[in-house]
Amino acid sequence: xxxxxxxxxxxxxxxxxxxxxxxxxxxxxxxxxxxxxxxxxxxxxxxxxxxxxxxxxxxxxxxxxxxxxxxxxxxxxxxxxxxxxxxxxxxxxxxxxxxxxxxxxxxxxxxxxxxxxxxxxxxxxxxxxxxxxxxxxxxxxxxxxxxxxxxxxxxxxxxxxxxxxxxxxxxxxxxxxxxxxxxxxxxxxxxxxxxxxxxxxxxxxxxxxxxxxxxxxxxxxxxxxxxxxxxxxxxxxxxxxxxxxxxxxxxxxxxxxxxxxxxxxxxxxxxxxxxxxxxxxxxxxxxxxxxxxxxxxxxxxxxxxxxxxxxxxxxxxxxxxxxxxxxxxxxxxxxxxxxxxxxxxxxxxxxxxxxxxxxxxxxxxxxxxxxxxxxxxxxxxxxxxxxxxxxxxxxxxxxxxxxxxxxxxxxxxxxxxxxxxxxxxxxxxxxxxxxxxxxxxxxxxxxxxxxxxxxxxxxxxxxxxxxxxxxxxxxxxxxxxxxxxxxxxxxxxxxxxxxxxxxxxxxxxxxxxxxxxxxxxxxxxxxxxxxxxxxxxxxxxxxxxxxxxxxxxxxxxxxxxxxxxxxxxxxxxxxxxxxxxxxxxxxxxxxxxxxxxxxxxxxxxxxxxxxxxxxxxxxxxxxxxxxxxxxxxxxxxxxxxxxxxxxxxxxxxxxxxxxxxxxxxxxxxxxxxxxxxxxxxxxxxxxxxxxxxxxxxxxxxxxxxxxxxxxxxxxxxxxxxxxxxxxxxxxxx
DNA sequence: GGCATGTGTATTTTT
DNA sequence: TACACATGCC
Numbered sequence: 001x002x003x004x005x006x007x008x009x010x011x012x013x014x015x016x017x018x019x020x021x022x023x024x025x026x027x028x029x030x031x032x033x034x035x036x037x038x039x040x041x042x043x044x045x046x047x048x049x050x051x052x053x054x055x056x057x058x059x060x061x062x063x064x065x066x067x068x069x070x071x072x073x074x075x076x077x078x079x080x081x082x083x084x085x086x087x088x089x090x091x092x093x094x095x096x097x098x099x100x101x102x103x104x105x106x107x108x109x110x111x112x113x114x115x116x117x118x119x120x121x122x123x124x125x126x127x128x129x130x131x132x133x134x135x136x137x138x139x140x141x142x143x144x145x146x147x148x149x150x151x152x153x154x155x156x157x158x159x160x161x162x163x164x165x166x167x168x169x170x171x172x173x174x175x176x177x178x179x180x181x182x183x184x185x186x187x188x189x190x191x192x193x194x195x196x197x198x199x200x201x202x203x204x205x206x207x208x209x210x211x212x213x214x215x216x217x218x219x220x221x222x223x224x225x226x227x228x229x230x231x232x233x234x235x236x237x238x239x240x241x242x243x244x245x246x247x248x249x250x251x252x253x254x255x256x257x258x259x260x261x262x263x264x265x266x267x268x269x270x271x272x273x274x275x276x277x278x279x280x281x282x283x284x285x286x287x288x289x290x291x292x293x294x295x296x297x298x299x300x301x302x303x304x305x306x307x308x309x310x311x312x313x314x315x316x317x318x319x320x321x322x323x324x325x326x327x328x329x330x331x332x333x334x335x336x337x338x339x340x341x342x343x344x345x346x347x348x349x350x351x352x353x354x355x356x357x358x359x360x361x362x363x364x365x366x367x368x369x370x371x372x373x374x375x376x377x378x379x380x381x382x383x384x385x386x387x388x389x390x391x392x393x394x395x396x397x398x399x400x401x402x403x404x405x406x407x408x409x410x411x412x413x414x415x416x417x418x419x420x421x422x423x424x425x426x427x428x429x430x431x432x433x434x435x436x437x438x439x440x441x442x443x444x445x446x447x448x449x450x451x452x453x454x455x456x457x458x459x460x461x462x463x464x465x466x467x468x469x470x471x472x473x474x475x476x477x478x479x480x481x482x483x484x485x486x487x488x489x490x491x492x493x494x495x496x497x498x499x500x501x502x503x504x505x506x507x508x509x510x511x512x513x514x515x516x517x518x519x520x521x522x523x524x525x526x527x528x529x530x531x532x533x534x535x536x537x538x539x540x541x542x543x544x545x546x547x548x549x550x551x552x553x554x555x556x557x558x559x560x561x562x563x564x565x566x567x568x569x570x571x572x573x574x575x576x577x578x579x580x581x582x583x584x585x586x587x588x589x590x591x592x593x594x595x596x597x598x599x600x601x602x603x604x605x606x607x608x609x610x611x612x613x614x615x616x617x618x619x620x621x622x623x624x625x626x627x628x629x630x631x632x633x634x635x636x637x638x639x640x641x642x643x644x645x646x647x648x649x650x651x652x653x654x655x656x657x658x659x660x661x662x663x664x665x666x667x668x669x670x671x672x673x674x675x676x677x678x679x680x681x682x683x684x685x686x687x688x689x690x691x692x693x694x695x696x697x698x699x700x701x702x703x704x705x706x707x708x709x710x711x712x713x714x715x716x717x718x719x720x721x722x723x724x725x726x727x728x729x730x731x732x733x
Numbered sequence: 734g735g736c737a738t739g740t741g742t743a744t745t746t747t748t
Numbered sequence: 749t750a751c752a753c754a755t756g757c758c
Contacts, residue, residue: 077748107748132747157752212748278746378745400746408750438758440736490736582748608746630745646746 022057022092030054033299034061036266040259040293042244042286043268046330047315047652048306048614052085055242055268059089059101062238069095071237073258074103079583081242081612102236106251107212108582110219113232114210120228121221126574127208128422131581133406135200135211136162137427142199144441148192156186156193165197169213170248170280206455207424216250223257233260243611244269244289248280252292263293271325275608275646277638287324302328306614308336310693311658315651317690322644330652340651340658342623342686342694347665352388354699355619358659359394359602362617369395373603373615375650377628381621382604395599400606405584409546409556413563416538417531417577420507423479429453435545436497438490450487451478479504496541503541507534531576532567535560607650618654623647623662624680640684647685660686660694 026034030050033043034057045051055074063069069090076082082103090096102109115125130138140158148155156164160183168178175194179187186193204214223229239259241247244267259265267289274283290296304312309332316330345351359372376382379400389396404410412435415428422428426448433444448454481487483505489497507529529537539560546560547553566585570576603615622628628650629643651658662682686694 079748105748215748276747279748380744403747438736442735584748606746632745642746 022060026050026054026057027301027303029299029301029303030057033266033301034058036297036299038262038264040263040289040296041266042289042296042298043266043301044286044298044326044328045268045270045301046304046328047270047273047649048304049301049330050303050305051242051268051270051301052081052088052612054301055240055266056085056088057092058266059086059240060092063089063093063095067237069100070102071235072101073109073236073239074101075106075109075239075241076103077105077243077246077611079104079108085242105582106219106247106254107215110215111578111582113222114215114218117222117228117232118218120225121218123210123218124208126422127210128418128425129215129578129581130209130211130427131405131584132162132166132212133411134209134427134581135165137430138203138209139165139196139200141426141430142196142203146192146195146199148196155189156183160186161193161196164193165200166211166213167280168197169217170250171282172249172253203426203454207426208422209425213250216254220250220254220257223254229257229260233258237262238264238266240266240268242268245271245274245283245286246276246279246281247285248282249285250280252285256292263295265293272319272322272328272645273611273649275611275642275649277642283324287326300326300328302330304330304332305334306655307332307652307658308334308338308656310336310339311651311654314340314658314690314693315648317693318644318651318685319648320690322641336656338657339693339695340654340660341697342691343659343661343697343699345661345663345699348384348622348663350699351621351661351663352384354661355385355621355659356388356392356394358617358619360392362657367616369600369602371616372619373605373610373613373617373653374619374621375605375607375610375653376621377607377630377646379606381627385604385621389602394602396602396604398604400609403584404559404562405580407556407559409550410559410563412542412546413535413538413560414577414580416504416507416542417534417573419479420504420534421573421577423477424453424455426453429478432500435542435549436489436493436500438492443490447487447489448478451481452476453478479508496545499541503538506537528573530567531570531573532564534573535564535567607646610653611649614653614655616655617657618650618659620647620650620658620660623660623683623686625683626680628683628685644685647683661699 023031023034027050030053033041033054036058043051043054045054059072059074062072074082074086076085082105086101086103090101104112111129114121114123114127118125118127136158139161143155143158143161164175164178164183164186167173167182168175171178173181175197176187176190179190179193203209204211210218223232236258239255241255246269255265255267267286269286271283271286274281274286277283290298307315312330312332319325343351343354345354355374359369359374362372363369374382374385382398386396386398405414412431415431418425418428419432429448429451430441430444433439433447434441439447483501486497486501528534546556550556566580567576570579603613605613607620625631628647629640633639633643651660663680665679682691
């Protein structure tokens with residue numbers, strides 16, 4: 001897996017030695033940020049202004065000044081970003097193990113701290129972390145139990161309920177307010193929504209499940225609890241936060257607790273790139289930072305090292321009408337005569353055609369696919385392009401959109417592992433039991449009750465006393481129950497049940513149906529086979545189920561292989577399962593043939609996932625109103641403003657060349673199947689004067705891309721010759 | 734009653 | 749594509 005910023009890292013490290021000469025490579029503003037001494041620091045870093053470099057240098061500087069690496073905490077948006085930065089800093093500072101520094105997402109750091117200090121906030125260290133869809137599934141379970149959704153009125157669906165809950169927690173606003181603001185059609189049902197969510201809270205607690213929001217919630221509790229705050233906060237002398245514009249209120253609260261009175265806090269961000277309000281991120285965090293942390297030093301980085309001046313001019317023009325922001329005007333010394341291109345196409349097919357042609361053309365001209373990217377608002381915007389790319393044997397990887405982890409078969413496999421990890425995990429049982437023939441929701445519930453999956457909800461967790469938590473007696477463990485005294489199942493499933501029990505037992509490293517040791521130690525500690533081995537064993541049971549369940553089983557089987565590959569890197573099942581939910585692989589290469597990682601490939605990405613990345617050539621698809629801005633987001637001004645920033649993020653990913661495509665007609669699935677074509681309007685963000693900064697092309701005309709398009713045609717003699725000469729392996733990879 | 738199966742439909746962005 | 753919902757089968 002290639003780091004998005006790997007290129008920069010290598011280049012930088014090679015040209016610098018490990019003494020402090022790296023300070024010389026900085027401009028004045030960057031240097032000021034790097035050498036800042038104590039107290040809160042806000043670095044307002046425009047797109048491409050060397051933010052990563054500055055942050056890494058600052059860490060290196062701190063270390064050179066004598067700060068022990070393990071007393072530095074770097075919070076980032078993705079784990080990869082943390083790794084990249086710490087790695088760079090370690091090399092600059094000339095220390096071998098950057099591993100001693102703390103780095104990761106808020107969620108990952110929360111997980112790590114809570115495994116150690118969780119007891120202080122009434123949490124046993126053996127909790128499992130659920131992802132968003134697990135949360136939705138658990139909510140669904142409660143929703144049906146309460147008989148909701150059967151009434152004559154429609155009741156919010158599980159995903160909606162999960163979203164409501166998450167927004168409420170992360171924005172720390174009361175339920176009613178959240179409903180009124182974001183889910184007005186659910187206001188009437190407020191009482192029942194509350195009922196479901198309360199049940200959800202109780203269930204999580206009794207089953208030791210934490211969702212993403214809980215991680216932050218408990219983290220916050222930890223750093224504000226009277227006993228632990230000192231201890232936890234006292235571990236760190238300096239806290240640095242990247243992408244601060246995309247943090248939420250809860251995260252700001254955590255920082256308050258974490259930095260305590262010392263307030264040695266550095267935050268970096270760009271208010272113009274705040275694009276995660278749907279996850280309750282609030283632009284207020286960065287705008288109000290100086291108020292929240294009095295005595296803040298503000299440093300603004302405005303020199304852009306990434307893009308050519310014409311690209312920046314266009315991006316700035318798009319941003320100009322934005323209302324509240326830190327004013328900054330990005331500038332670059334990278335001159336160019338090439339304006340960004342606005343390419344009007346007849347329809348999506350022509351857009352696809354144009355992109356393919358341009359991509360291939362640039363490749364011919366020496367820009368590898370890797371240094372080009374296609375960006376779009378939503379995952380399915382690239383559907384047609386993906387088909388065309390595979391038809392033409394152009395390898396690509398897609399970031400964002402449907403994730404590996406969300407695929408049903410991956411969730412299936414994880415469900416087994418999670419039962420082994422936490423035998424009270426209700427959603428996993430519910431999923432697994434229904435693999436048995438003739439077992440549906442009702443039977444699954446019955447069996448779960450029989451096994452005692454659901455602990456009494458009122459029963460408190462074991463008091464946080466001494467080291468090893470006094471687990472319930474082995475007999476009360478649902479997994480042990482299953483192995484010792486199999487529950488009644490439909491006759492058709494008898495054999496399957498036997499297989500299931502055997503597979504699970506094999507993973508435990510404990511002999512089937514033998515009296516479990518009376519030890520009170522966590523059963524996971526007993527000589528458990530490697531995770532990859534466990535997966536292989538579970539497949540014995542799962543394989544037939546899998547083939548019955550999914551009609552494209554052969555394609556999906558590859559993913560299971562990949563899961564095994566990932567598992568090989570992990571020592572324990574717990575860290576594997578946790579890591580996978582906390583830092584899921586987020587690319588798919590399903591359609592582009594077998595993944596040769598060293599091969600050149602084109603990057604397709606949602607704009608959200610493109611954050612922090614850069615490419616020589618960037619193609620932005622579907623720049624039509626309704627797509628950008630998404631018509632889901634245009635109800636209020638804030639929504640539109642966020643879409644503006646999103647578009648800005650897309651434009652500022654480009655270093656040398658930028659293409660924005662505008663298909664005149666697009667297919668809108670909402671309007672029937674026969675002829676759902678809609679005539680589109682150009683995105684409102686490219687009205688005058690921004691539009692004037694683009695060179696306009698008509699894809700279909702005799703000018704513009706016509707010469708480029710010819711290259712793609714088989715009939716073109718030149719391309720036929722080229723094809724004959726080129727290496728077949730790279731050509732058809 | 735509960736399960737398998739088929740049909741229609743609605744799909745933002747993600748730690 | 750996956751999910752909610754309706755229908756027919758054990």
